[in-house]
Amino acid sequence: MTLSEEQLAEELSDGAAMRVPSRARVVAARFFRSSQGRIGFAVLALMFLLAFAGPLVSPWSYTDKDFTAFMQPPSARHWFGTLQTGADVFAVTLRGMQKSLVVGLLAALISTALAAVVGAFAGYFLGWTDRTLSWLTDLLLVLPAFLVLAIVSPVFGPGQWPLFVVMLALFLWMVTSKIVRGMAISVKQREFVQAARYMGVPPVRIIFRHVIPNLSSLLIVDATLNVSTAILTETSLSYFGFGIQPPDVSFGTLIADGSKTAVYAPWTFWFVAGLLVVTVLAVNLIGDALRDAFDPSSSRGRR
Amino acid sequence: MAGFLVRRLLNYAVLVTVAASLAYLLAAAALDPRSNYADRTPKPPPAVVDAQLTALNLNDKTPLLQRYATWAGGVLRGDFGRTVTGAPVNEDLKRRMGVTFRLVIVGLICGSVLGVLVGALAAVRQYGWFDRLTTGLSFLVLAVPVVVLANVLILLATWANENVFGRHVFLVSGEYSDGLTAGFWGHVVDRLQHLILPTITLSVGLIAVFSRYQRNMMLDVLDADFVRTARAKGLSRRKALTRHALRTALIPVVTYFAFTFGALLTGATFTEKIFGWHGLGEQLINSIFSNDVNTVAAISLLAAVAVLAASLASDLLHAALDPRVRAG
Numbered sequence: 001m002t003l004s005e006e007q008l009a010e011e012l013s014d015g016a017a018m019r020v021p022s023r024a025r026v027v028a029a030r031f032f033r034s035s036q037g038r039i040g041f042a043v044l045a046l047m048f049l050l051a052f053a054g055p056l057v058s059p060w061s062y063t064d065k066d067f068t069a070f071m072q073p074p075s076a077r078h079w080f081g082t083l084q085t086g087a088d089v090f091a092v093t094l095r096g097m098q099k100s101l102v103v104g105l106l107a108a109l110i111s112t113a114l115a116a117v118v119g120a121f122a123g124y125f126l127g128w129t130d131r132t133l134s135w136l137t138d139l140l141l142v143l144p145a146f147l148v149l150a151i152v153s154p155v156f157g158p159g160q161w162p163l164f165v166v167m168l169a170l171f172l173w174m175v176t177s178k179i180v181r182g183m184a185i186s187v188k189q190r191e192f193v194q195a196a197r198y199m200g201v202p203p204v205r206i207i208f209r210h211v212i213p214n215l216s217s218l219l220i221v222d223a224t225l226n227v228s229t230a231i232l233t234e235t236s237l238s239y240f241g242f243g244i245q246p247p248d249v250s251f252g253t254l255i256a257d258g259s260k261t262a263v264y265a266p267w268t269f270w271f272v273a274g275l276l277v278v279t280v281l282a283v284n285l286i287g288d289a290l291r292d293a294f295d296p297s298s299s300r301g302r303r
Numbered sequence: 304m305a306g307f308l309v310r311r312l313l314n315y316a317v318l319v320t321v322a323a324s325l326a327y328l329l330a331a332a333a334l335d336p337r338s339n340y341a342d343r344t345p346k347p348p349p350a351v352v353d354a355q356l357t358a359l360n361l362n363d364k365t366p367l368l369q370r371y372a373t374w375a376g377g378v379l380r381g382d383f384g385r386t387v388t389g390a391p392v393n394e395d396l397k398r399r400m401g402v403t404f405r406l407v408i409v410g411l412i413c414g415s416v417l418g419v420l421v422g423a424l425a426a427v428r429q430y431g432w433f434d435r436l437t438t439g440l441s442f443l444v445l446a447v448p449v450v451v452l453a454n455v456l457i458l459l460a461t462w463a464n465e466n467v468f469g470r471h472v473f474l475v476s477g478e479y480s481d482g483l484t485a486g487f488w489g490h491v492v493d494r495l496q497h498l499i500l501p502t503i504t505l506s507v508g509l510i511a512v513f514s515r516y517q518r519n520m521m522l523d524v525l526d527a528d529f530v531r532t533a534r535a536k537g538l539s540r541r542k543a544l545t546r547h548a549l550r551t552a553l554i555p556v557v558t559y560f561a562f563t564f565g566a567l568l569t570g571a572t573f574t575e576k577i578f579g580w581h582g583l584g585e586q587l588i589n590s591i592f593s594n595d596v597n598t599v600a601a602i603s604l605l606a607a608v609a610v611l612a613a614s615l616a617s618d619l620l621h622a623a624l625d626p627r628v629r630a631g
Contacts, residue, residue, distance in 0.1 A: 239450045259454040280446035
């Protein structure tokens with residue numbers, strides 16, 4: 001459908017000096033034309049705004065304790081109610097949301113970068129490089145990620161969350177790297193890579209200049225979907241005390257605390273759970289719309 | 304094919320060995336069984352603690368490699384050692400495997416059958432109201448982590464118990480009630496009451512994944528030539544769809560089923576822990592908290608074996624079901 005439309009448009013504009021739109025602009029236009037993409041982007045932007053600008057308008061900071069209101073339901077004074085300690089749920093939730101968003105974004109970026117590099121090297125060099133890297137990938141797939149993260153968790157002391165992000169990323173990249181490897185093998189046969197090789201460009205430079213940029217659409221979509229995976233994994237791990245450690249708060253720690261008091265104090269659980277679901281949903285919608293935008297011929301919603 | 308299989312199996316055996324060894328070394332280096340004795344009153348004398356730890360092969364004064372050799376020797380003889388309390392790991396895990404198996408098999412069957420049905424129906428009427436509804440719902444479900452889903456279900460169930468039924472219809476903890484004196488059917492009902500919530504927790508996510516998967520597979524084959532041929536030779540639309548389209552579209556889903564099963568054997572960790580089922584996943588979390596090195600290592604070995612066996616099974620199933628793979 002799109003193809004014939006494009007051909008038609010080409011024929012119509014025949015002869016006229018038309019500016020060729022850049023690929024990024026085409027993709028962005030396609031992305032924002034889909035309602036999925038628009039909604040997802042708007043909601044996620046709103047979530048970021050809430051997480052980082054919300055504390056500015058809130059009368060309470062996440063360290064404040066209101067000793068006149070313990071476990072109080074939402075009111076004009078405390079928008080989301082208060083906890084057992086007198087902490088303001090709104091302020092604490094936003095604090096946790098900041099951490100979860102940052103952890104999710106960073107872990108996704110690191111893991112996708114890792115997948116791109118490992119997959120591209122394995123696919124480009126083949127031979128022993130490929131065998132070693134593929135074997136390493138398989139090993140990490142077999143080793144239960146949850147187990148390793150949980151055993152190592154005592155190392156993530158307070159304030160050590162960047163370490164946690166790296167560990168999280170270390171267990172998210174394997175499947176993508178296998179896909180990247182397969183695509184790198186076929187990209188290697190393309191004319192522009194062959195040309196670069198015969199011109200004497202060193203292999204590492206070819207990989208970073210030609211192979212990886214040509215897989216960018218896959219990588220961007222993958223990074224987006226990894227954000228939601230990372231947020232979900234972080235939540236589950238933190239729920240059992242294996243992730244973000246106490247002085248820091250995240251969605252996971254908040255949900256763990258909230259679920260204990262949810263029966264008689266629903267506000268401690270439902271706000272944070274709702275925000276989590278909305279955030280992940282928005283990220284998934286963006287990922288899906290991006291996939292369609294990069295590759296209009298692909299069937300929608302393939303996972 | 305046979306040579307390929309042997310090579311694959313050898314590769315897997317090496318992977319399992321390395322993964323289990325790494326898990327053991329990591330657990331033995333990071334966990335500290337000695338600290339279990341620190342807060343006992345009266346405090347046991349250090350010599351006693353040392354003797355106990357040595358007997359369990361957990362003494363951190365023994366070099367790590369020597370402990371590893373003792374453990375590996377035991378594993379080769381089929382003995383996973385003892386837990387921190389001195390009970391054999393084998394016995395414990397055997398019982399727990401049964402529990403996990405019961406939970407996972409019910410959840411997986413519910414999830415995959417419903418998921419395939421939903422996906423196939425959605426594909427047949429693409430962009431109809433059912434398709435839109437299920438697409439929206441599966442997006443929503445995929446955004447809800449298990450810990451939130453399980454807790455929401457528990458909250459809903461307690462609310463329903465109090466306000467709708469007036470008695471405990473949904474039981475939220477454990478596999479069965481202790482000391483229940485009821486006949487055979489009483490026990491069956493009791494187990495079902497315990498089973499409902501964890502099964503829903505496990506299956507809802509699976510339904511979402513399976514239905515998306517099945518829908519795409521089905522859409523791919525709906526316009527295929529062999530379906531049109533089936534229609535052309537006079538089959539009704541319904542027959543052509545179920546006999547030819549659905550059957551072909553099921554192949555990848557069956558292989559995915561095998562793979563999910565392997566992953567779930569330890570992947571039901573969160574569900575088990577939250578609903579208090581004493582399965583493998585729950586024991587994994589408990590053993591990390593109780594510094595139980597041998598149990599942690601044994602469970603990771605089982606997990607590695609399960610994942611690889613599942614991926615092998617899904618490859619073989621794919622070859623058995625899809626004639627193109629067999630020929631190629």
